[in-house]
Amino acid sequence: MDSIITYLLIYNQYLIKIIYQLIGFIAQHIPLKQMQFDDSNSPKYQKFKVDKLPIIKRFEQVDYKLLLAYYKHKYNKIIKPVQRRNGKTISHKIVCPKCGANHEYIYDNNGSKGQYQCKVCGTTFKESNFVTKPLVLKCPYCGSTLTEHKERKHFKIHKCTNDKCSYYLANLKKLDKDISHAEKSKYKLRYIYREFTINFFKMDLYSLPECATGFSFKKFSPHIMGLCLTYHVNLKLSTRQTAHALKEVHGIDISHTMVANYALTAAAVIKPFVDTFDYKPSKILSADETYIKVKGIKHYVWIVMDAC
Numbered sequence: 001m002d003s004i005i006t007y008l009l010i011y012n013q014y015l016i017k018i019i020y021q022l023i024g025f026i027a028q029h030i031p032l033k034q035m036q037f038d039d040s041n042s043p044k045y046q047k048f049k050v051d052k053l054p055i056i057k058r059f060e061q062v063d064y065k066l067l068l069a070y071y072k073h074k075y076n077k078i079i080k081p082v083q084r085r086n087g088k089t090i091s092h093k094i095v096c097p098k099c100g101a102n103h104e105y106i107y108d109n110n111g112s113k114g115q116y117q118c119k120v121c122g123t124t125f126k127e128s129n130f131v132t133k134p135l136v137l138k139c140p141y142c143g144s145t146l147t148e149h150k151e152r153k154h155f156k157i158h159k160c161t162n163d164k165c166s167y168y169l170a171n172l173k174k175l176d177k178d179i180s181h182a183e184k185s186k187y188k189l190r191y192i193y194r195e196f197t198i199n200f201f202k203m204d205l206y207s208l209p210e211c212a213t214g215f216s217f218k219k220f221s222p223h224i225m226g227l228c229l230t231y232h233v234n235l236k237l238s239t240r241q242t243a244h245a246l247k248e249v250h251g252i253d254i255s256h257t258m259v260a261n262y263a264l265t266a267a268a269v270i271k272p273f274v275d276t277f278d279y280k281p282s283k284i285l286s287a288d289e290t291y292i293k294v295k296g297i298k299h300y301v302w303i304v305m306d307a308c
Helices: 002-029 064-075 166-174 222-234 239-250 256-275
Strands: 055-058 106-108 115-118 124-126 135-138 147-151 155-159 192-196 285-294 297-306
Touching: 222 239, 222 256, 239 256
Parallel strands: none
Antiparallel strands: 055 135, 106 115, 115 124, 147 155, 155 192, 285 297
16 A cells, blocks of 8 residues: 555656646747737727718709899909900800809810809809709818719718828828738728618508518418427527427428528517507516626626516
8 A cells, every 4th residue: 555655656746747847848938928818908990980971062053143243232343254265165055054154154164174164153063964963962071072982772872082081191090001002991991971862750660571471371370480489589499400390390391591581570570569568667676787898898788677
């Protein structure tokens, strides 16, 4: 018995010696900085911010004769027709789309390239009369007209393309100098405005989603729908696991997409009752808390619910 204890003590000392050698090897050849994990430094995410609204200019048509009379009354001067040089002329069809001034008061603004400017009201336009848009959106930082960049189903994206815009230059300075040109597109550098085309006040909040299943469907079965909700919602199985369980346990062949559609249908049907339910809370409440880290700082989130 004594020999076994002596052997174990010697073996234990041998293991301790090996551990010391391993610690020395790690300290010598593996930098300790690689083993440190500091979650207090979060990645450089952009802070949430709300941009200014664009400058909205409405197109209002006026009469150039009234403008001429107003200018004469205020400044006691007359706006004379444009004096052209080198025999240049403008077609008689060119008329200011805003005030209706004829070709005599129109400048050839960019050397016969199709852009004109009215001397009476100062409107710049082309022959296609883009100025007659009911609304013109301008950047609140530089005053440039926003261009329609993309069009989605329910909104349009307008972007300021002015390279000298103060908003663009300020965001450009915040980027690292060694960042490539392709990676700059990942950041929001230019001023962007989304013009929503959907009327939120006329939305039907209680209509079924497009992928939901109508109850008038021939193959609809309340029993199958109840089984799907039991496995998917109550037992918290995935849609694929629910479809597999229905096949193995109940012999019901159903796809995982159909399981998801049943869940969406049930949620859409229950939503009006939940929103309008006359709920009277009791005096017993249950609370729980959790926390999330934002830039390494813990923020607590409380969840309070009725216990009865």
